[in-house]
Amino acid sequence: MNPAPPLLSVRKLRVSFRDEHGHGAEAVKGISFDIPAGKTVALVGESGSGKSVTAMAITRLLPEHGCHIDPGSEILFDGRNLLTASRRELRCLRGGDIAMVFQEPMSSLNPVFSVGEQIIETLMLHTGVGRKAAQQRALALLQEVGLPAPERKMRSYPHQLSGGQQQRVMIAMAIACEPKLLIADEPTTALDVTIQQQILQLLTTLQQKHGMAVLFISHDLELVGQFADEVVVMHHGSIHEHAPVQQIFEAPQDAYTKALLRCRPHLDRRPARLPVIRDFLGDSCHFEPPQRERGYQAEDRVILEVQDLCVDYHSRHGWFGRHSQRAVDGVSFRLMRGRTLGIVGESGSGKSTLGLALMRLQQASAGRVLFEGEDMLTLTPRQLRAYKRRIQIVFQNPYASLNPRCSVAQILTEPMLLHGIGCDAEERLQLAGDWLEHVGLPRKALAKYPHEFSGGQRQRIAIARCLTMHPEILICDESVSALDVSVQAQVLNLLQSLQDELGLSYLFISHDLAVVKHLSDQVLVMQQGRCVELADADTLYAAPQHPYTRQLLDAIPQGWPHCIRSRPA
Amino acid sequence: MLAYIVRRVWQMVPTLFGVMLLLFVLFNWVGGDPSYILAGKNLSAEALAGIRQQLGLDLPLPQQFLIFVKQVLTLDFGTSWSTQQPVSTLLHSRIGPSLLLTGSILLLGTVLAIGIAALVAYLRGSLTDRLVTLIATCAMSVSALVYIIAGQYWLAFKGGWFPIMGWSDSTLDNLLHYLPLPLLLGVIVGLAPDIRFYRSCFVEELGHDYVRTARAKGLSEPVIMLKHVLRNAMIPVVTSLMMSLPYLMMGAMLLETFFGIPGMGKEVVMAVERSDFPVIKAITIYIALATMLFNLLTDIIYKLIDPRVQLH
Numbered sequence: 104m105n106p107a108p109p110l111l112s113v114r115k116l117r118v119s120f121r122d123e124h125g126h127g128a129e130a131v132k133g134i135s136f137d138i139p140a141g142k143t144v145a146l147v148g149e150s151g152s153g154k155s156v157t158a159m160a161i162t163r164l165l166p167e168h169g170c171h172i173d174p175g176s177e178i179l180f181d182g183r184n185l186l187t188a189s190r191r192e193l194r195c196l197r198g199g200d201i202a203m204v205f206q207e208p209m210s211s212l213n214p215v216f217s218v219g220e221q222i223i224e225t226l227m228l229h230t231g232v233g234r235k236a237a238q239q240r241a242l243a244l245l246q247e248v249g250l251p252a253p254e255r256k257m258r259s260y261p262h263q264l265s266g267g268q269q270q271r272v273m274i275a276m277a278i279a280c281e282p283k284l285l286i287a288d289e290p291t292t293a294l295d296v297t298i299q300q301q302i303l304q305l306l307t308t309l310q311q312k313h314g315m316a317v318l319f320i321s322h323d324l325e326l327v328g329q330f331a332d333e334v335v336v337m338h339h340g341s342i343h344e345h346a347p348v349q350q351i352f353e354a355p356q357d358a359y360t361k362a363l364l365r366c367r368p369h370l371d372r373r374p375a376r377l378p379v380i381r382d383f384l385g386d387s388c389h390f391e392p393p394q395r396e397r398g399y400q401a402e403d404r405v406i407l408e409v410q411d412l413c414v415d416y417h418s419r420h421g422w423f424g425r426h427s428q429r430a431v432d433g434v435s436f437r438l439m440r441g442r443t444l445g446i447v448g449e450s451g452s453g454k455s456t457l458g459l460a461l462m463r464l465q466q467a468s469a470g471r472v473l474f475e476g477e478d479m480l481t482l483t484p485r486q487l488r489a490y491k492r493r494i495q496i497v498f499q500n501p502y503a504s505l506n507p508r509c510s511v512a513q514i515l516t517e518p519m520l521l522h523g524i525g526c527d528a529e530e531r532l533q534l535a536g537d538w539l540e541h542v543g544l545p546r547k548a549l550a551k552y553p554h555e556f557s558g559g560q561r562q563r564i565a566i567a568r569c570l571t572m573h574p575e576i577l578i579c580d581e582s583v584s585a586l587d588v589s590v591q592a593q594v595l596n597l598l599q600s601l602q603d604e605l606g607l608s609y610l611f612i613s614h615d616l617a618v619v620k621h622l623s624d625q626v627l628v629m630q631q632g633r634c635v636e637l638a639d640a641d642t643l644y645a646a647p648q649h650p651y652t653r654q655l656l657d658a659i660p661q662g663w664p665h666c667i668r669s670r671p672a
Numbered sequence: 673m674l675a676y677i678v679r680r681v682w683q684m685v686p687t688l689f690g691v692m693l694l695l696f697v698l699f700n701w702v703g704g705d706p707s708y709i710l711a712g713k714n715l716s717a718e719a720l721a722g723i724r725q726q727l728g729l730d731l732p733l734p735q736q737f738l739i740f741v742k743q744v745l746t747l748d749f750g751t752s753w754s755t756q757q758p759v760s761t762l763l764h765s766r767i768g769p770s771l772l773l774t775g776s777i778l779l780l781g782t783v784l785a786i787g788i789a790a791l792v793a794y795l796r797g798s799l800t801d802r803l804v805t806l807i808a809t810c811a812m813s814v815s816a817l818v819y820i821i822a823g824q825y826w827l828a829f830k831g832g833w834f835p836i837m838g839w840s841d842s843t844l845d846n847l848l849h850y851l852p853l854p855l856l857l858g859v860i861v862g863l864a865p866d867i868r869f870y871r872s873c874f875v876e877e878l879g880h881d882y883v884r885t886a887r888a889k890g891l892s893e894p895v896i897m898l899k900h901v902l903r904n905a906m907i908p909v910v911t912s913l914m915m916s917l918p919y920l921m922m923g924a925m926l927l928e929t930f931f932g933i934p935g936m937g938k939e940v941v942m943a944v945e946r947s948d949f950p951v952i953k954a955i956t957i958y959i960a961l962a963t964m965l966f967n968l969l970t971d972i973i974y975k976l977i978d979p980r981v982q983l984h
Contacts, residue, residue, distance in 0.1 A: 164887055168797055198890035205888075210881040215903045215978055225889045260979040276889070418984075 109137035110316045111161065111180050111284055117173030118156050118165065127171070130156045132340040138284065143310060143317040145327035145348075147363065148337035149380075149587045150558065154320050157337075158286050161185065161318070162201055163193050180284070199229040202277035206289035208269035212261040218245075218272050219257030222279055229280040244275040248305060266450065267298035271305065278309055285310070286318045291326070295449040295614045296658040303329060322587040324363045325660040328352055336360045358383045366592040368621035370644060370659065373397065376599065377592040377621070397624045398639040403439035406608050407461075407494075407576055410435050412470035414453070414460045430456040432632040433470070436625075438576065441602065443609040445623030445640065447616055447655065453632035454612045458578045461610070462496055463487065474576075492522045495569035499581035501561035505553040511564055512549040515539070519571050538567040542597060559590035563597065570601070578610045583618060595622060617659050620644055628652045673975075676983040677968070684964045691960045692744060696737055699949060705729075709947045710753060727753075740953070749954040754946040759954045762939070769839060770935035772851065774924045777858035782913060784859065785866035786902075792867070793874030794897050804867065811864035816923065820930050823857045837932040854927045861923065862916075869912055873905040880904070906977050914970040918963075 118131040131153040138144045146154045159165045161178055163185060178185040180201065185193070197203075205211040213221060219241050226237040238257075245253035248271040261269055270290060277285055287306065291299040307330045310317050321327050327334060327348070334351045336344040336359060344357040355361045362383035375395045414431040431453040438444045448454045459465035461472055463479065472479045479490055498504040505514060515535035516528070525531035536546040542563040553561055562582060569577055579598065583591040599622065601607055613619050619626055619640075626643045628636040628651065636649045647653045707723040708715075724730045728739060743749050749759040792801045828836040834853035840846055877883070878901060886896045925937025936955065943951040974981045 162888060164884060194890045194892060196890070197888055203885075203888040205881060205885065207881055211885045213882040213886070213900050213904070214980055216900075217979075224891070228890060262980045273885075276885075 107140065108182070110140040111138040111178070111318075113137070113157070113161070114177035114179070115173075116157065116160060116176045116178065118153070118160055118176075119171050119173075121169045121171065130340055131160070133173075133176075134337070134340075134342050136335050136342065136345055138316050138318055139332075140283065140316050141310075141314045142332045143319055143330055145319045145321060145331035145334045146337060147321055147324050147327060147334060149322055149589050151339075152337040153340040154337050155288055158203070158288050158318065158320055161286065162197055162203060163188070164197075164203075195229075198225050198282075199280050200282055201284045201286065202280070202282040204270070204273045204277050204285065204287045204290045206292050208266060208273050208293065209261065211273060212269060214261055217258050217260055218264070222272070222276050225276055225279045240279070241275075244279055245272070247278075247309075248272070248275045249301075250275075265298075266294050267301060270294060270298075270302055274302075274305065274309070278313060278315070281313060282315060284316045284318065286320070288320045289322070290319075292322070296616070297449060297655060299326075300658040306330070322589075323367070323660065324351070324360070324588075325367055329660065336363065363589065367588045368592075368595065368617045370617055370620055370656075373621055376596050379592050379596065380589050398641060399439050399442060399624055403442060405437050406440040406475060407438040407610075408471075408473040409437075409461070410471040410473070412457065412460060412472065413468045414456050414465060415468045430632050431460060431467075434627075434629070434632075434634045435470075436627050436634070436637060438608050438610060439624070440575075440608055441606045442624040443602065443611050443622050445619035445626040446610060446612045446629060447614065447619050447626060448629035449614055449655075451631075452629040454629050455580050457629070458496060458580045458610060458612055461578065462491075462494060464496075488522075492572045493574055494576040494578070495572060495574040496578040496580060497562070497565045497569055497582040499584055501558050501565055501585065502553075504565060505561055507553055510550060510552055511535075511539070514553075514564065515549070515568055515571055518568060522572055524572065535567075535571060538570050539564075541570065541601075542567045543593075557590070558586055559594055562586065562594050566594075566597065566601070570605075574607070576608045576610065578612065580612045581614070582611075584613060584615065591618070598622065615659070616644075616655055628655070673972075673983065677972070680968050680971075684961075684968075687964060688744070688957075688960065691957070692740065695953060695956055696740055699953070700733065700736075706753070706947055706949055743953075744957055749950045749957075752943075752948050752951050754943075754948045759950050762951065763936070763954060763958070766934060766936045766939045769846070769933050770924060770928070770937060772843075772846065773854060773858070773927065773933060773935060774920055776851065776855050777862065777924070778913075778917075778920060780855065781859045781862045781866065785863055785870055786909065788863075789867050789870030790874055790897055790902065793871050793878060793901075794893065796871075796875055796878075805871070808864040808867050811860070812868070816861045816926065819857050819861055820927070823853060824930070827856075828853060837930070839931075839933045850931070850933070854931045854933065858923060858927055862920070866912075870905070870909055873908045874901060877901045877905045903977060907974065910970060910973050910977065914966055917966060921959075 112135075114135050115133045116131055116135070117129065117133050119127045119129045121127045134153075134157065136144070146157065148154045156165065160172060161180075165172070172186060176186060180196070183192075185196070188196070212218070219238070222241040222244060223234065223237040226232060226240055227234065230237075232240070242253055242257060245256055250256050250268055250271050256264070256268070256272075261272070264272065273290075285306075290306070291302050294302060303326070306317065306319075309315070310330075319327055319331060324334070324336070328351075331348045334344075334346060334348050335342055336351070336357065338359050343359045344351065344355065346356070351360060352364070355364060359380065362378070362380045365378045365383070366380065368377060373395050374392045376392045378392075411433045412431055412435070413429060413433055415427045415429050417425055417427045434453075434457060436444060446454045446457065456465055460467045461479075467480055470480070474490055474494070477490070479487065482490065509517075512532060512535055515538065516531040519525050519531045519534065525534050532549070536549055539548055540546055544560060544563055544567070548556075548564075553564070556564065565582075582598075583594050586594060595618065598609065602609060609622065611619060611622050623640045626636075626638065626640050627634055628643070628649065630651045636643060636647070636652050638648075643652065644656070647656055707720050707727065707729060710723050710727075721730070728736060731739075747760070751758050752762055755762065788804065792804045795801045824836055828834045835850060839850050874897075882904075883896060883901060886900045891900075921937070924935065925940065927933065928935040928937040929941060939951065940955055942948070943955070971981075971983060975983055
């Protein structure tokens with residue numbers, strides 16, 4: 104059989120960016136690949152590997168200033184070179200034949216227009232139908248992507264929907280005009296694991312139903328194993344491996360591909376240290392580290408005991424009413440010194456509120472928080488100061504939680520100044536430098552500002568800031584969720600080595616059960632503010648008692664063998 | 673929404689009471705004895721007592737305050753001390769020209785500034801953008817007085833395109849004849865800083881992800897700019913607009929004085945010069961009320977523009 108020409112073919116694509124000083128940096132270094140009609144091709148790589156730039160180059164959405172596409176490059180779509188197409192042609196293609204779904208559904212939808220209006224707009228633009236017909240079609244689309252109560256959702260605004268629902272709306276908008284190619288740029292990265300599975304299933308179903316080709320971009324190789332036909336692995340702007348999905352998982356050729364496959368925490372193994380990319384790329388031969396035993400031991404001492412903690416949120420409602428909602432409902436647990444308690448749950452389960460309440464950043468409405476026997480909730484602000492130093496928190500978003508106007512030195516020395524650590528500025532600076540080196544950053548980073556660092560490096564700075572106060576308990580609130588799997592492995596290793604060395608106790612809050620299992624001795628599963636299961640990590644994962652725990656466990660990408668089972672025939 | 677408005681209006685009562693108390697205290701302890709001013713050269717003790725009695729200044733203070741409260745509640749501030757006209761009649765005849773001037777400056781200035789700002793934001797980084805920014809910066813650095821005097825000299829006196837000053841009783845005559853020059857100058861003075869601020873609002877919005885989505889949908893740049901970006905950019909624009917209203921009133925006062933327009937601004941200046949307390953009291957109360965209403969209006973407009981705003 105004569106193979107049909109590919110729907111899209113990228114030929115020797117070179118893209119470079121020029122900063123304001125005129126320094127050029129090549130983001131994509133002459134890559135070529137094809138997307139056959141009706142097939143799914145996954146583009147996998149870390150942040151900065153050039154995968155998103157490639158996607159944006161296909162739709163010509165790269166910024167016009169400072170971005171240069173090499174004239175020798177070609178992107179052929181249905182035989183037409185997109186790089187030489189006119190603006191008019193491009194406008195017809197975008198949203199018509201080529202549609203996109205982006206990573207952040209919340210910010211990708213226009214906040215001030217209703218969901219229905221945003222879909223109707225696309226339909227009227229490309230299909231030329233009237234408003235009434237477009238309205239009906241939009242309603243059908245919302246039904247198709249599985250949005251509950253679509254009539255009501257048509258009139259809703261993006262902020263009234265959950266993250267998963269927003270992404271469904273983005274998908275409805277993308278498939279509105281029956282595109283031949285759907286580009287999905289990290290469409291599930293910002294979502295909870297269970298929602299991620301639902302969205303992936305939706306994409307797979309839609310792809311088969313409409314016979315679209317899909318270019319799926321992700322940093323998570325395991326994730327794409329579930330439905331990609333071909334995988335393209337990118338690193339530093341070039342393609343490292345391009346093969347059918349089976350070969351990628353069963354016989355990966357490239358060291359980098361192997362590294363990506365190994366650095367994600369797994370449910371069935373718990374190495375003392377996670378392998379990182381460098382282990383595979385360097386000269387040093389990679390060896391499997393010993394497995395680590397987890398669980399609370401009889402001789403462990405309690406450092407933090409929480410009894411029936413409740414947190415309520417209040418809001419005004421109607422004429423005189425006050426509306427209150429219980430975010431945390433009677434949660435109790437014990438944290439042992441030098442151990443990790445994992446707290447698992449989806450968005451809105453109250454796990455972050457719980458962390459904030461322990462820090463007294465959010466007022467608890469009932470219950471007791473005993474730090475070595477002292478109830479922290481009844482302390483006066485003055486008495487609390489000493490305890491504040493001993494319990495610290497690392498937040499999820501390393502981009503938003505560091506003040507962009509402060510240098511790293513200021514970020515690290517300010518808490519020391521507040522708590523009277525170090526006798527003068529010079530000593531504090533010295534200490535700050537020591538802690539930076541401790542978390543794996545050079546001392547000269549002190550003079551830099553947060554925006555000069557990558558996400559993983561910023562999270563290291565946030566950890567160093569907590570460490571300057573010599574805390575005994577560290578609350579990690581989704582601290583690795585915003586990071587690529589490869590960087591996530593590095594930060595998890597850092598957290599582990601700090602615990603071993605300094606005897607820290609962790610409260611590790613995450614929606615990712617594999618990550619929690621890797622780090623935790625005991626795990627608490629939260630749903631709608633309540634604790635539904637609390638057990639030793641190994642017990643909980645081996646024999647989950649609550650259906651919700653089982654549901655969460657089923658949602659984790661579990662590698663190729665599992666993928667083969669779950670893949671549609 | 674209705675519950676919110678009722679609650680906000682209810683909250684205005686104590687605010688207004690505070691304004692009245694402050695006003696009363698200032699008039700009685702800081703303002704001096706108005707009977708001296710009114711008596712003029714005729715400073716006999718009987719004359720002063722007569723004036724005091726006539727104005728109600730001999731009554732005990734609580735009673736005077738009660739009278740003031742009654743005046744505010746009925747919006748009847750008695751008669752002007754200097755012209756003997758009822759204050760309400762006086763203000764009624766002055767409010768028209770003022771509203772015409774400030775309203776037209778506000779409307780024209782805002783529409784122009786938003787239009788130009790959207791254009792230069794779209795062309796950001798180009799020569800046009802830089803040129804407009806440069807001109808705006810220079811224009812901002814010149815005092816408003818220079819524009820008024822230069823305008824009156826070159827455009828009205830030398831050019832003869834406009835009357836130098838004046839106002840008529842016919843609205844049509846005012847619109848065609850007397851309004852254009854002060855309107856033009858008022859708009860020019862406000863335009864430069866507004867363009868710069870609105871441009872930065874637009875540029876910031878253009879960096880958001882939803883703009884990329886709009887482009888990925890295949891929308892054309894004008895539609896993206898005027899539909900998707902404009903409505904989002906209106907949020908900071910409305911804030912700045914509402915905050916600039918007091919300055920606009922002040923600017924109008926200046927224009928009214930220079931162009932001989934019989935508006936509120938001119939009346940305030942005259943009332944202060946003559947220590948015409950009833951007029952000053954009335955204007956202060958009206959401005960306080962207007963400020964509170966504008967604040968409420970701003971919050972409601974926010975809600976209309978941005979569905980994420982929660983009115984509590």
